[in-house]
Amino acid sequence: MEIQKMIDDAKTFLRNAGFGEITSQGDAARAVVAGRTSEATAIFQLSLGNDAKAPVHVQQGAREPRPADVKSVPAFAGMASLAADPTGAKMLAELSKQVAAVKPSQK
Amino acid sequence: MSTTSRYIGVWGPFNGQFVESNTAHSGDIPFKETSSGGGVMLTVDRPNAEVAVDLGKQIATDATVGAVSKALIASGASLTSDIRVQGVPWISVPYFWQNAVAHNISDMLARIDFDFIIHTPWYCSDATGTISVYVLLFLDSHGHLQGHVDGAWWERHGGDPFCTGPIDSGLDAAIPGVKAKVKPILDNALKAASVIKSKRMYFLPGNGRKTPGTSIGDGTTDLTLALIPA
Numbered sequence: 001m002e003i004q005k006m007i008d009d010a011k012t013f014l015r016n017a018g019f020g021e022i023t024s025q026g027d028a029a030r031a032v033v034a035g036r037t038s039e040a041t042a043i044f045q046l047s048l049g050n051d052a053k054a055p056v057h058v059q060q061g062a063r064e065p066r067p068a069d070v071k072s073v074p075a076f077a078g079m080a081s082l083a084a085d086p087t088g089a090k091m092l093a094e095l096s097k098q099v100a101a102v103k104p105s106q107k
Numbered sequence: 108m109s110t111t112s113r114y115i116g117v118w119g120p121f122n123g124q125f126v127e128s129n130t131a132h133s134g135d136i137p138f139k140e141t142s143s144g145g146g147v148m149l150t151v152d153r154p155n156a157e158v159a160v161d162l163g164k165q166i167a168t169d170a171t172v173g174a175v176s177k178a179l180i181a182s183g184a185s186l187t188s189d190i191r192v193q194g195v196p197w198i199s200v201p202y203f204w205q206n207a208v209a210h211n212i213s214d215m216l217a218r219i220d221f222d223f224i225i226h227t228p229w230y231c232s233d234a235t236g237t238i239s240v241y242v243l244l245f246l247d248s249h250g251h252l253q254g255h256v257d258g259a260w261w262e263r264h265g266g267d268p269f270c271t272g273p274i275d276s277g278l279d280a281a282i283p284g285v286k287a288k289v290k291p292i293l294d295n296a297l298k299a300a301s302v303i304k305s306k307r308m309y310f311l312p313g314n315g316r317k318t319p320g321t322s323i324g325d326g327t328t329d330l331t332l333a334l335i336p337a
Contacts, residue, residue: 063202063241063258066209072246074310074332076196077142077149079213 109136110317114149114324120312121194121215121326127313128321138335140309151311156336158303159315163192163329165296166219174288179223182281187235188222191328194310200241201260215310216241216257217330219289227270234266234274238282240289244297250304250337254293256286306337 109132116125139152167190176186197203197214210216220239227233239262243255259282266274313324315331 063206063209064256066243066257067245067253067255069247069253070243070245071248071250072308073211073214073243074194074308075213076194076198076215077140077151077309079196079198 108132108317109134109155110153110319111136112151112153112311112317114151114312114326115144115147116312116326117147119146119326120149121310121330123327124323124325125312126321127316127324129317129319131317131319138307138309149312151309153317153333154335158300158305158334158336159311159317160297160300160332160334161314161329162217162296162332163314166190166192166292171292174292175221178281178284178288182277184223184225186221187224189328190219190221192330193218193220193327194312194330195241200258201239202258210243210257214243216243217310217332218242225266225274227266227274230268231270232265232267234263234270236261236263236278238278238285240286242289242293244308244332246305246308250306252297252301252303252305252308252332252334254290254297256290256293259286300332300334303334304337305334307335309333 111130111132113128113130114120114125115128116123135155136152138154138157139150141150142148143150172186172190175190179186194215195218197210197216198212200216200218218239218241220237222235222237225234239260241257241259243257245253245255247253261278261282263271263274263278309332311331311333312326313329313331315333316322
């Protein structure tokens with residue numbers, strides 16, 4: 001797949017999923033489809049319109065494991081609608097595949 | 108009263124100001140949720156049986172604000188905002204890439220966050236920032252609502268040039284305490300709803316009102332959890 005098409009697909013994916021327009025354009029979109037972790041995180045934040053909150057410095061606290069007895073979690077409606085659309089479902093599957101392929105060292 | 112609620116926000120209904128439009132129905136309607144316009148518009152058919160929990164109201168109580176303010180003052184910081192509650196897709200949680208498969212890609216978590224300021228000596232700029240705690244709300248195998256503190260994140264601006272190290276160390280040290288304090292607050296906020304055996308749960312931006320007509324809300328400051336009893 002040509003890189004430009006991957007960028008366009010990623011941008012369309014994010015827009016259709018309700019994340020808004022990508023504000024940082026090509027570089028960050030390219031990071032999403034390439035699975036580059038820190039840049040990919042940045043784009044999701046930027047695409048949510050959080051530019052004004054972009055930190056000078058960020059650091060995370062510890063995260064906890066998911067509880068065992070989870071039957072149902074509220075779904076992000078934009079994502080659910082996207083999954084119902086054949087084109088969107090294909091893109092969602094591709095993104096899920098990329099996410100699942102992220103190696104521990106990249107996390 | 109069954110109601111169709113339509114939420115329209117430029118950045119999506121859960122991320123900034125939105126316009127809310129409620130239409131009441133004389134008869135009952137089944138639950139349905141659709142997103143359209145590239146995620147700009149969310150339409151939810153809300154049945155009679157819906158039980159709505161305004162998480163902002165339940166969590167950001169005077170007691171919570173007081174406790175947070177007190178804890179910050181004890182740490183040399185001050186609270187500079189309201190306590191906000193927002194729906195956040197898992198994919199846009201800051202620590203998503205640390206373990207992307209920890210949740211389903213379509214899952215939505217709730218973020219509880221607030222701003223702070225730390226005054227510093229004259230040779231450093233004051234530091235401001237935000238502490239966010241992400242919680243996973245879910246129905247267990249018995250259909251009961253549960254709340255789980257999933258993780259936490261902080262952001263800092265300023266404190267340069269000499270004070271950033273101690274400030275960051277202090278924030279790192281404070282995070283476990285913040286998470287520990289959030290859990291009982293969360294349990295208390297969900298207490299009434301958790302006894303209901305439910306078959307479905309979903310989020311609504313804002314305070315979950317059903318009053319017919321149009322109003323303005325803010326998806327970054329308030330979030331409602333809705334349940335449909337089994």
